[in-house]
Amino acid sequence: MSPELEIFRRNPSSKPKSKTPIVFVHGAFTGAWCWNEHFLTWFADQGFETISFSLRGHGGSGGRDLRSLASIDDYVEDLETVVDTLGQKPILIGHSMGGYIIQKYLEKHKAAAAVLMASVPPEGLLASNAMMAMAKPDLYLQMFWLQAIGPHTLLRDRLGRAMLSPDIAEDEGMIYFGRLETESHRALMDMMGANPVFLSQTDLPPILAIGARNDEIIQSELVNHTAKRLGADCILLDDIAHAMMLDAKWEKAASQIAKWLEKNVIEKQDSTSKKSAA
Structure with a gap:
C-alpha cells in the first residue's frame, strides 16, 4: 500500500x-516540484487537466524514513494510486527515472499515450553509466557523490552543467540544485539490471522519446535506442540539457510535446468522436 502522496x-x-x-x-533525486515550476501550468493553459505527484520518500510524500528501500515496483504502485483517482487512461509524461517507471507501468496497464523525456532506456542504466564513465569520468564520480552525500555545494558546478544549460540564471540553478535529495539505493539497483523492462511493441500506446542532443546523463544514442526498442517517435533537441522541464528553453520541449500530443492523441480522439456521432 502506498504511503500518503503529495499530489498537485x-x-x-x-x-x-x-x-x-x-x-x-x-x-531520481527530485519531486513533483520539478513539474510545478513550468509544465504543470503550461499544459493546463493548453487545455489539459494536469497532475504531478511526488513518489514515496520524495518531496512532501510519506515514506521518507524508508526511501532507501523503495523499489521501482513501489514507484509503479505510487503511479497506479494516482491513476486510479482519475477513472480513465491518462497521458503519461516521465523524465529520466520517471520514464523508466512509466515503461514498467505499461507492462501491466494501458495509457492513452506516453512521453519519455531523457528516459532511462528499457535495459536500464548500465549503458549510460558506462558511456559516462568513459567520456565524462568527472561527472560519473560526482553522480556517485550526489547519491552518497546529497546536493553538496562542492558538486554544484559540474553537476549543474550536466543538468542545466549555462544560460540559465545562476541563482535559479542553485535553487533547483538545493532541492535535490538522495535516491533509493534499491531503485537504482533495479535500474542497473535487477528489474528490466519487458514490453512488446504490439500492444503499446503512442510513445514519444524526447531527449537532449548533447545530454551527458542519458545520451542521445540511448534516446534513439529507446525509440527503436519501443517503436516510438523520437525527437532530439539542441541547446538544452538533461533537466529539460527546468532548463532555460523548457518551453521548446513543452511545445514539441504538445505538438506531438495534438497529432497522436487529440486528432485521433476527435476522429473517433466524429465517427461515433455519424
Missing part, C-alpha cells in the same frame, strides 16, 4: 482541448 492538480485554464488528463512522473 491544475484544471484547464481555458476550454479543454482534451478530456484525457496528463500525469507527470518525476525522475
Whole structure:
C-alpha cells in the first residue's frame, strides 16, 4: 500500500482541448516540484487537466524514513494510486527515472499515450553509466557523490552543467540544485539490471522519446535506442540539457510535446468522436 502522496492538480485554464488528463512522473533525486515550476501550468493553459505527484520518500510524500528501500515496483504502485483517482487512461509524461517507471507501468496497464523525456532506456542504466564513465569520468564520480552525500555545494558546478544549460540564471540553478535529495539505493539497483523492462511493441500506446542532443546523463544514442526498442517517435533537441522541464528553453520541449500530443492523441480522439456521432 502506498504511503500518503503529495499530489498537485491544475484544471484547464481555458476550454479543454482534451478530456484525457496528463500525469507527470518525476525522475531520481527530485519531486513533483520539478513539474510545478513550468509544465504543470503550461499544459493546463493548453487545455489539459494536469497532475504531478511526488513518489514515496520524495518531496512532501510519506515514506521518507524508508526511501532507501523503495523499489521501482513501489514507484509503479505510487503511479497506479494516482491513476486510479482519475477513472480513465491518462497521458503519461516521465523524465529520466520517471520514464523508466512509466515503461514498467505499461507492462501491466494501458495509457492513452506516453512521453519519455531523457528516459532511462528499457535495459536500464548500465549503458549510460558506462558511456559516462568513459567520456565524462568527472561527472560519473560526482553522480556517485550526489547519491552518497546529497546536493553538496562542492558538486554544484559540474553537476549543474550536466543538468542545466549555462544560460540559465545562476541563482535559479542553485535553487533547483538545493532541492535535490538522495535516491533509493534499491531503485537504482533495479535500474542497473535487477528489474528490466519487458514490453512488446504490439500492444503499446503512442510513445514519444524526447531527449537532449548533447545530454551527458542519458545520451542521445540511448534516446534513439529507446525509440527503436519501443517503436516510438523520437525527437532530439539542441541547446538544452538533461533537466529539460527546468532548463532555460523548457518551453521548446513543452511545445514539441504538445505538438506531438495534438497529432497522436487529440486528432485521433476527435476522429473517433466524429465517427461515433455519424
